[in-house]
Amino acid sequence: MNETETLSPAIPGELEEATHRLLNKACERDISLATAESCTGGMLASLLTDVPGVAHAFERGFVTYTDESKNEMLGVPKELLKEKGAVSKEVAIAMAEGAVERSRANMALAVTGFADKGEEPGLVHFACARAGRRTAHREEHFGPIGRGPTRVECLRVGIEMMTEML
Numbered sequence: 001m002n003e004t005e006t007l008s009p010a011i012p013g014e015l016e017e018a019t020h021r022l023l024n025k026a027c028e029r030d031i032s033l034a035t036a037e038s039c040t041g042g043m044l045a046s047l048l049t050d051v052p053g054v055a056h057a058f059e060r061g062f063v064t065y066t067d068e069s070k071n072e073m074l075g076v077p078k079e080l081l082k083e084k085g086a087v088s089k090e091v092a093i094a095m096a097e098g099a100v101e102r103s104r105a106n107m108a109l110a111v112t113g114f115a116d117k118g119e120e121p122g123l124v125h126f127a128c129a130r131a132g133r134r135t136a137h138r139e140e141h142f143g144p145i146g147r148g149p150t151r152v153e154c155l156r157v158g159i160e161m162m163t164e165m166l
Helices: 013-028 043-048 067-074 078-084 089-101 147-165
Strands: 033-037 058-063 107-113 123-130 136-141
Touching (some): 013 147, 033 043, 043 058, 067 089, 078 089, 089 123, 089 136, 107 147, 123 147
Parallel strands (some): 033 107
16 A cells, blocks of 8 residues: 555554554454544544555544534533533543444544643543443543644554553
8 A cells, every 4th residue: 555645654653553453353353443533633533444454444433623513423412512611521421422322333432632722732531432331531631742743642542542442
């Protein structure tokens, strides 16, 4: 595969390897994956569809950058968004669970945070939901490292959490 057709030039080698392992395990276990992304803008979905031969483990991605899209596409309650804010544990969990409910995937990873601006630059909440299991949450404080580096770190955490949930 031509590297210019994938995210490969921008992704650290160990993250690509971890993505391959995740997708191989998902295929072996017949688990389909989905993403619900805000601050990563679909980068995780792109990474999961870059791997030839096993990308079929990925079912779909939701890019929900606004509160309205989180509500409309994932069913995150408007009251929750208003009360807790889009960058919160509660919203991340609702996003992940909504992605499983509104797709054919068995498991979904949600990410919402401040990539480079906001109340706390680098604050990101992750949630991983899988049918029949308790939804996992993780909060990261990457600091003001910039939009690109924050997004790459989000990919790393997302792949880790999905691998752990398998």
